[in-house]
Amino acid sequence: MQATGASVSLAVVLAFLCVLPVFSETSQAPEGTDTTPSCTEKSTLTLILQGNDREASFRCPATWTLQPADLTQAYENADSSNTVALDTLVSGATLIHDSENSKYTLTLPSERTDKTFQYKCQKPSQDASGKNTVNSASQSCKIVVKVFASEIKSAIECKEGEINVATVKVTGNALSLKCKNLTLDPPDVQNVYDDEDGKCESKVALTSLVDGSLAAVAAEQQDNGEYALSISELPTDAKHLCYKCVAKQSKTQAGDASKECMLKLTVASGAAAFATASISVGILASLASFLSAN
Incomplete structure (x- = not known):
């Protein structure tokens, strides 16, 4: 009976560990404010991701479209005529589009090498009928992504x-x-x-x-x-x-x-990491005490 009670208690502790709060690394801007960066007609946007950075978000100017349109592809250099698979540039990297908030989020693995690649935002031009179209002659701005394996020196x-x-x-x-x-x-x-x-x-x-x-x-x-x-x-x-x-x-x-x-x-906020560490240490200490008593 004692063993059964111990098993139940251990299950409760483990279940509690599974629902520990998760603190996001990305900070939330005040409601109504969006600070997601974008390139502009006159400026190139450069995203710098150091060794402990796992994701970065960006957007294109309103009505502009991201190129390459295939989110599994990117440009390896300034020559935007040829695309390369994103996973080839940085193994395990993904880019997703949040259409509701009109932004893109790039996610990177912890294990990677230094790499630089690009995207571009293209301004639609109008055809003879006045409809927006995207072609190579229309205006564009660049988004340069610089990925580092560790903290940049x-x-x-x-x-x-x-x-x-x-x-x-x-x-x-x-x-x-x-x-x-x-x-x-x-x-x-x-x-x-x-x-x-x-x-x-x-x-x-x-x-x-x-x-x-x-x-x-x-x-x-x-x-x-x-x-x-x-x-x-x-x-x-x-x-x-x-x-x-x-x-x-x-x-x-x-x-x-x-x-x-x-x-x-x-x-970044230091509070989230501190809170997570404090909770984890406290729970692990309680678990160790419980196991030693049973």
């Missing part, structure tokens, strides 16, 4: 006409940004743009969003344009930061996306 080099998107999930020296032949904006490293609305316009103190700092890699050579972002502690809720690299003569070119580059960063 080199700086993210920001070039004119690019939007770079990355996620920070670890503390310490998170990543470096290099404004090649451009100037950092905000120029004061104590400030950053709050990108919660996806517009990269609201300038705030960096420490009002995250416990971290930005500093020139070589203080005596700040003109080299390279800066390192350090995160001391992950925030309770995910935070969205944005930096720009702008042309030195930007005062006469304000708002010209082709003359600037953006780095959009999501600093």
Whole structure:
């Protein structure tokens, strides 16, 4: 009878383990706000997936269509005339389309090698009857996907006409940004743009969003344009930061996306991982105590 009771209790514990809450790695934007990045008529979107990143979402501009249309295919390089199977580029990778929210989500395996591939968003052109059609002559913008097997060691080099998107999930020296032949904006490293609305316009103190700092890699050579972002502690809720690299003569070119580059960063929440670890440790301790008593 004692053995039967132990079996039932063990079954209850195991059942509880199976229903532990699952915390998503992707943060939810406030209701009514969609910060899913997109390329634009003047900007290329670059998605940077480091070793601990498993997925990334993107979209095309409204009414534009993704190419290749076959989601099992991608372009291996800038020559978008030939496609390659996505699984050949990164074994186990998948791309799905959420038609309700008009966005695409790329999912990657944990085991992979460094790889770069592309998609493009194509603007429909109108035929003689006025109907939208997609052809090679119509305007397009690029989505570049840079996959890394581990955390990247080199700086993210920001070039004119690019939007770079990355996620920070670890503390310490998170990543470096290099404004090649451009100037950092905000120029004061104590400030950053709050990108919660996806517009990269609201300038705030960096420490009002995250416990971290930005500093020139070589203080005596700040003109080299390279800066390192350090995160001391992950925030309770995910935070969205944005930096720009702008042309030195930007005062006469304000708002010209082709003359600037953006780095959009999501600093992941540390609360979910902590909660999961705490629950798991507590349950395992209880299970060990139960087994030793029976």
